[in-house]
Amino acid sequence: MQTLEEASAQRCHGLTDRRSRWTTCLHEAGHVVAARRLFGRAGGAAVFEDGSGVADVGRQVDVPASFKDALATAAGAAAESLDERYSPPPVPMPVPLEVAYPEAAGRLKADVAELMPDEVAIARWCIHGREGEPDLWARRHGWVQAAAQDFVAEHRQEIVDTAAALFGRGIVRLPALPGKGVAHVGLTADAGSQGSLPRGCQTEHESPCDRVVERA
Numbered sequence: 001m002q003t004l005e006e007a008s009a010q011r012c013h014g015l016t017d018r019r020s021r022w023t024t025c026l027h028e029a030g031h032v033v034a035a036r037r038l039f040g041r042a043g044g045a046a047v048f049e050d051g052s053g054v055a056d057v058g059r060q061v062d063v064p065a066s067f068k069d070a071l072a073t074a075a076g077a078a079a080e081s082l083d084e085r086y087s088p089p090p091v092p093m094p095v096p097l098e099v100a101y102p103e104a105a106g107r108l109k110a111d112v113a114e115l116m117p118d119e120v121a122i123a124r125w126c127i128h129g130r131e132g133e134p135d136l137w138a139r140r141h142g143w144v145q146a147a148a149q150d151f152v153a154e155h156r157q158e159i160v161d162t163a164a165a166l167f168g169r170g171i172v173r174l175p176a177l178p179g180k181g182v183a184h185v186g187l188t189a190d191a192g193s194q195g196s197l198p199r200g201c202q203t204e205h206e207s208p209c210d211r212v213v214e215r216a
């Protein structure tokens with residue numbers, strides 16, 4: 001039988017899991033909303049049982065190609081700060097993707113392990129083309145971080161709603177923004193085949209339980 005201490009520790013651990021999953025969801029939602037608002041791209045994100053996550057923002061190369069691209073990369077970490085004001089939605093955590101779609105989730109996690117960390121990608125963008133001007137590297141870094149903070153403040157409700165959907169479902173897709181650019185789809189492979197991640201689960205923001213209550 002479980003002791004009181006064990007039960008309490010387990011409950012605390014569960015809360016920590018929810019909290020870290022929520023922070024990951026905000027991070028990935030920051031990327032996806034930035035790709036949509038800045039480029040009109042469709043995007044998607046997934047969060048795993050171990051609290052890690054991934055966003056597909058339609059960028060094919062690791063190092064950002066432009067200021068806006070670097071901003072979309074920085075928007076992930078910038079969006080994490082929203083967890084100070086917003087709590088995770090009051091919904092149970094879904095069946096982990098690793099359990100529901102073991103093959104596709106395994107492939108996705110293997111791909112994630114190959115990705116360049118955001119901070120490395122941003123640093124390389126800061127230096128790229130200005131290798132001989134180290135003072136400029138730091139200024140570029142400051143500009144992109146400040147722009148990412150502004151972006152998150154401006155689009156905070158969309159980011160929080162997207163993160164809430166991701167939290168509750170484990171995967172989320174946002175459609176392209178009409179008139180903003182070329183649609184890009186690509187988070188999931190093998191749509192329709194058994195064991196793959198569902199392609200059609202877009203964020204509709206339709207479910208009241210997906211709405212997040214702003215903390216007092």
Ligand SMILES: [Zn+2]
Pocket residue numbers: 027031073076077118
């Ligand atoms: Zn990121």
